[in-house]
């Protein structure tokens with residue numbers, strides 16, 4: 001039999017930033033693929049909405065209202081999961097944010113906030129999940145980068161630096177943890193309409209600029225991202241490691 005399984009039945013996935021946007025879509029998509037889902041964000045009402053979708057699909061949702069930039073809260077999530085004998089088979093480091101300042105205007109506080117949210121939190125979750133996956137004999141770790149980590153965008157140097165660092169962190173963790181059956185990969189989206197980008201994409205001239213450098217001439221729809229996320233979390237990606245999959249309508253290959 002050649003076709004590996006794309007099912008996530010019997011697996012438990014932890015998705016950070018699952019209160020809305022891409023994280024919510026991935027969490028629901030994983031539930032539709034059969035997984036139970038641990039969902040993390042700072043807004044309980046958002047988490048409850050996501051959980052409602054998961055329950056309708058018929059799998060379990062574990063809600064954690066937490067700030068991923070607070071190491072104590074990250075540790076508490078894993079301590080609670082351990083105490084409830086919940087094993088994280090799949091980790092998606094999705095939580096992220098951006099403050100779109102020009103380089104000369106970036107404040108130290110902006111640097112800290114973007115770095116801690118986008119990069120440091122992903123490393124902390126990866127360490128916690130990775131040590132457990134090593135004991136369990138394997139797992140999947142997926143971190144959401146961006147085309148901004150691969151090509152220069154006008155959306156901020158600090159954000160771009162975090163997304164480029166994610167691409168390299170993915171390679172290094174794959175190098176160290178591949179021997180334990182852990183697959184560590186990243187997804188690099190171009191623009192998708194979410195609360196993070198809604199205002200930008202509502203500006204027609206900005207949208208025209210985006211479409212001008214996008215071979216598929218459209219921004220992403222959330223199902224376009226959930227498919228690759230399910231693939232990388234499934235057995236179908238058991239020999240994919242250290243890679244960044246750009247889900248970008250061809251934007252990152254756009255030349256002239």
Ligand SMILES: NC(=O)C1=CN([C@@H]2O[C@H](COP(=O)(O)OP(=O)(O)OC[C@H]3O[C@@H](n4cnc5c(N)ncnc54)[C@H](OP(=O)(O)O)[C@@H]3O)[C@@H](O)[C@H]2O)C=CC1
Nearest residue numbers: 017019020021022041042043067068096146191192194196
């Ligand atoms: N949308 C796009 O076009 C693109 C997005 N990306 C990346 O995708 C990821 C998701 O983006 P998107 O869905 O658009 O963003 P949204 O702002 O729509 O959602 C972000 C989610 O992360 C949560 N979050 C943010 N900060 C924290 C924190 N400190 N602790 C816990 N949760 C947090 C938010 O919840 P709360 O604020 O309630 O905590 C929310 O649930 C990000 O990493 C982003 O960089 C990459 C390329 C393109």
Ligand SMILES: C[C@H](O)[C@@H]1OC(=O)[C@H](O)[C@@H]1O
Nearest residue numbers: 098146148155189190191
């Ligand atoms: C494609 C980028 O990641 C995009 O740029 C932004 O301004 C948003 O932060 C999105 O993440």
